[in-house]
Every structure is written in structure tokens, then in C-alpha cells.
Amino acid sequence: MSTFKSKGSVLSLTISAALTPIAQVLSLDVGPVESETYEADYLDNPVAGIPYATTGRVEPGKISGEFFLDLSNASHAGFMGLVNAPALSAGQLSLSGSSSSTRSGLMTFTAAGYGAQITAALKDGVKAKLDIKLSSSVTFST
């Protein structure tokens, strides 16, 4: 069994056809990616446990994160551009290393919507929280 450091993880979004890495990211949360279920209980169920069943569909969830905002940075300005001009686009999250030989994992996804929330607070840098609503299913690979 192995564990991996977060250092070296890179979120890249398709901006104008090319994968563009987002700079100065502090944290990322993916999901919840979950299979859809429904309560399959019925009135004369003889057991106490409530049964659930799968619909066979997947909720891809979203990617949330935070980065130090620098609007003069092309990737940050580009992200804000995606917020204002939303379109389905592909992206990837590369974990611990950016090339196929050094990374520990790769997640590819299709982004359907983008959100940003900027915060400026005492004793902290200007940050932006990002939200990326994912579409369809998410692919995990090494």
C-alpha cells in the first residue's frame, strides 16, 4: 500500500483548446463522485434494514478549491473568462507529478459550469474559491 504527498498536484482546464494549468492553487476537493441510489423499501419488507438499490447512474459532483488570486496571471484571468463564458470543456487533475512517468494519479473530467468567489480578509492574502460543476462521469487512471 502507498500514500502520496499532495505536492506537485496540478489542476488543468481547457482554455481555448489547450490544457492550461491553474497557478497558485492551495487546495482542491473532488466530489462527491457517487453512484445514484434509491430507497427500495416496501410496506411488507420483512427485515428491519432499509434496502437501497442503484439506478446505474453516476453523479460526478464538482471540484472545489482555493487559490491565491492574481488577475494579471493568465490562468487566473482565463478561469474568470470561463466563468463569464461557460461552455462544456475538458480538464484534468494530475496528482503528485505532471507527466505520465511521475504522476501518481490522473483524473479527467468534463466541466459544465464554473464559479468563483473572491475573498480579501485581514491577515490573509487575496484568495479565490473555485467551483467546477462536472458533467457526465469522471475517469480515474494512473
Place this chain on the structure above:
Amino acid sequence: MKCRLTEQLSCIPCERFPDGILPIGTELEDPLAWVHIKNGNAEPADDEAEPYRQDESQTAAAQFAYHRTRLGIHPDDFAEYEAGIMVGYDQSGNKIPGPNFAGSLEDFESENGENEAEVL
């Protein structure tokens, strides 16, 4: 707005670029095409993109920052990356020695701390 790539970039494989590579010289037309010019990866290819043109030093600085971001270099390691002492991280998040790395691998390993990715 149009830009022309001056550097090979990657993309998610698609019908137009099935191998996931955007070769040098590829023209991209998009309202956000200026992002690649500002990242130092492209040059303006029409009048609309011309205001985003950068001089050589700006382009070089942007390219450097772009690749540093692409490799996920942590701010703590910027100086070592800039000096060519390290070039990125391996699967465990440990530093990969660069061309100017003069110490021993043990130095890096002790700095990296315990290798948490060691197979148990």
C-alpha cells in the same frame, strides 16, 4: 481572437487532435486565445490579439512561470527549480534532481523527509 502556438501544448485527445498534442504553429480561434499569448506559448495571429503581444523578456518570464505551474512546483521550491537543482516531483511528491544538482541523493531524501510512498 486568434493566436498561433509557438510551443507544443497538450490537450484532452479529441477529433481534431487525437494524440492530445497541439503542435507548434497551430492556430487557435477563441475569445480566450490571449491566455496562451500571456502564458508565453503563442503569438498573436490577428488584429484582435495584437494588444496582448509581449516582448521577448516578458514571453520568457511567462513561459518560465507557465512550466513551473505545469509541473506543480511548490513556492517553497521555486528557488531550487529556478537554479536547476530540481525539475519536478516524483510519484511520491519527492524532488527530482535537476541538471545543477550537486549534492547526493541522500541530501534530497533527508530534506524530503520519510518517504511516505514506500511500499509497505
